[in-house]
Amino acid sequence: xxVLVGIVGSDESIKTLRRTIDRTHEVGDDLTVAVVxxxxxxxxxxxMAERARELLSEAGVDAEIVQLEGDPGxxxxxYAEQGEYDQLVIGGGTLSPxxxxxLGPITEFVLLNAPTTVKLVR
Amino acid sequence: xxxxxxxxxxxxxxxxxxxxxxxxxxGRQIEVLASDDFEDTLEDVVEMYDQFDPTDRAQGIPPTGExxxxxxxxxxxxxxxxxxxxxDEDVIGHAMLVPDTDDPxxxxxxxxxxxxxxxxxxxxxQRAGIGTMLLEHLLGHASTVGIDxxxxxxxxxxxxxxxxxxxxxxxxxxTESFEQEMAIRL
Numbered sequence: 001x002x003v004l005v006g007i008v009g010s011d012e013s014i015k016t017l018r019r020t021i022d023r024t025h026e027v028g029d030d031l032t033v034a035v036v037x038x039x040x041x042x043x044x045x046x047x048m049a050e051r052a053r054e055l056l057s058e059a060g061v062d063a064e065i066v067q068l069e070g071d072p073g074x075x076x077x078x079y080a081e082q083g084e085y086d087q088l089v090i091g092g093g094t095l096s097p098x099x100x101x102x103l104g105p106i107t108e109f110v111l112l113n114a115p116t117t118v119k120l121v122r
Numbered sequence: 123x124x125x126x127x128x129x130x131x132x133x134x135x136x137x138x139x140x141x142x143x144x145x146x147x148x149g150r151q152i153e154v155l156a157s158d159d160f161e162d163t164l165e166d167v168v169e170m171y172d173q174f175d176p177t178d179r180a181q182g183i184p185p186t187g188e189x190x191x192x193x194x195x196x197x198x199x200x201x202x203x204x205x206x207x208x209x210d211e212d213v214i215g216h217a218m219l220v221p222d223t224d225d226p227x228x229x230x231x232x233x234x235x236x237x238x239x240x241x242x243x244x245x246x247x248q249r250a251g252i253g254t255m256l257l258e259h260l261l262g263h264a265s266t267v268g269i270d271x272x273x274x275x276x277x278x279x280x281x282x283x284x285x286x287x288x289x290x291x292x293x294x295x296x297t298e299s300f301e302q303e304m305a306i307r308l
Contacts, residue, residue, distance in 0.1 A: 096181075096222075097220045097222045097223075097238045098183065098240050099198065100181035100183055100238075100240070100301075102181065102275060104299055105299040108299040108300055
């Protein structure tokens with residue numbers, strides 16, 4: 001399967017990437033990592049791309065890393081649409097102090113607009 | 123989760139503080155009580171959530187199964203502010219505030235932080251005004267313990283809940299995806 005994982009600079013994204021790399025490793029999927037541009041994120045886009053490179057190399061998984069400019073949701077969906085991807089993977093929400101699952105606006109945009117199957121990682 | 127949300131400039135309320143006994147829309151005597159030591163009430167609240175119809179879950183809570191319900195409540199119990207509604211001996215409604223901080227033990231002044239609200243009423247007791255009763259008394263109790271800022275998220279399509287929150291003074295903060303975020307100042 002040809003998998004595209006979309007990440008921002010959050011801890012949730014690191015978890016999503018780790019899980020996706022593990023899964024890729026297990027089943028032999030093809031993986032592309034797209035780092036989107038969310039200025040208010042904890043890590044910069046460059047730092048996140050570097051972290052992705054480290055995680056991929058630790059796992060011995062070969063994957064292309066791309067950095068996408070512009071609005072995070074639409075740039076990711078657009079990139080997925082241009083490529084031959086079977087699945088788009090993104091983070092599946094954060095937990096509020098109460099324990100409520102919260103899906104942000106990027107997740108909503110991707111779910112409603114992506115042409116591919118979308119996987120949310122919890 | 124240390125986001126500072128936009129809050130209304132004006133304070134809402136005043137709200138009534140518990141304890142009180144009121145008659146609900148179905149003529150039942152409902153007791154509304156603050157639970158200062160939540161440990162005492164915990165088992166009755168676990169029992170209530172165990173009876174809760176899972177079709178009314180919101181954003182993953184309450185969890186299902188007694189064990190997972192107890193774990194969830196114990197995780198948030200320590201620093202939370204709780205009001206319960208009782209009919210006869212049973213807890214049939216529960217409203218709570220959970221501090222939005224990574225380090226609840228270090229809270230010096232309840233007004234310094236934001237509190238997340240949730241409220242659940244057992245199915246057989248819904249549409250009888252108990253939600254409004256619980257919500258108002260939780261906010262009244264919150265006010266007496268110095269809480270100033272309360273927020274919540276609600277599924278965007280849950281119009282009855284949004285109408286209830288607006289009626290007591292919550293305003294939408296503008297953060298909107300699948301969940302509508304709302305806030306109130308006490």
